[in-house]
Amino acid sequence: MADIEIDTADLERRMEGAMVALKNEFASLRTGRASASILDPVLVDAYGSNMPLNQCGTVNVPEPRMITVTVWDKGLVGAVEKAIRNSGIGINPVVDGMVLRLPIPELNEERRAELAKVAGQYGENAKVAVRNVRKDGMDQVKKGKADGMSEDDQKFWSDEIQSLTDAAIKKVDDAIEHKQQEIMQV
Incomplete structure (x- = not known):
């Protein structure tokens, strides 16, 4: 055997x-608290290809209900904003120069x-x-x-x-x- x-x-x-x-x-699921991982599935149309958001800028969580994205290239600010709006995560970015503020609404x-x-x-x-x-x-x-x-x-x-x-x-x-x-x- x-x-x-x-x-x-x-x-x-x-x-x-x-x-x-x-x-x-x-x-990637929102829980009412800010988390940088919420933006992981967001792809930005940059330089002729789709890139993860974290390769276009720095993602920070300065407050429990706020995420900021500091875009490295001024020309990509609009593309990053559009990508976040169209991602379906239910967050509307506020553009402030090269920084996008993403207030996390109450669920x-x-x-x-x-x-x-x-x-x-x-x-x-x-x-x-x-x-x-x-x-x-x-x-x-x-x-x-x-x-x-x-x-x-x-x-x-x-x-x-x-x-x-x-x-x-x-x-x-x-x-x-x-x-x-x-x-x-x-």
């Missing part, structure tokens, strides 16, 4: 990757509920990613069965993969709950 090993470290790393992606998606209850629902959808996507990694691991166990893995080893690896999956899903659930509480906090 062959002694077949399943690479659980790789599976765990991939499940952790889903968690990292979820945290990046959560960072009303309806918008908070909407954002909490979006956070839940992001979490579900992360859970699907974790389950796909679990499926890959279980496929490795099935392949091991075909290669002569003992039933005890199959059970051991199946349980090991399931416990990794359960732990990853719990982390995702905790992150969703935390983000939704943060969004709903007035």
Whole structure:
């Protein structure tokens, strides 16, 4: 009988990757407090290509309800303003020379509920990613069965993969709950 090993470290790393992606998606959600990461998805049409906003200027958070963007090139101020307005984040910049001020408005209850629902959808996507990694691991166990893995080893690896999956899903659930509480906090 062959002694077949399943690479659980790789599976765990991939499940952790889903968690990292979820945290990046959560960072772009507005919670009523200013955060420079709100502007991460904004792309500016600069120099003939789309560039991330942070490559066109300096993003600062001087106050809890204000973000400032100091544009490095005077010719890009209009493009940066347009990119922020068209990004769908719901913030209207105020231009002051080469500085754009972005006041973060209070979130009303309806918008908070909407954002909490979006956070839940992001979490579900992360859970699907974790389950796909679990499926890959279980496929490795099935392949091991075909290669002569003992039933005890199959059970051991199946349980090991399931416990990794359960732990990853719990982390995702905790992150969703935390983000939704943060969004709903007035």
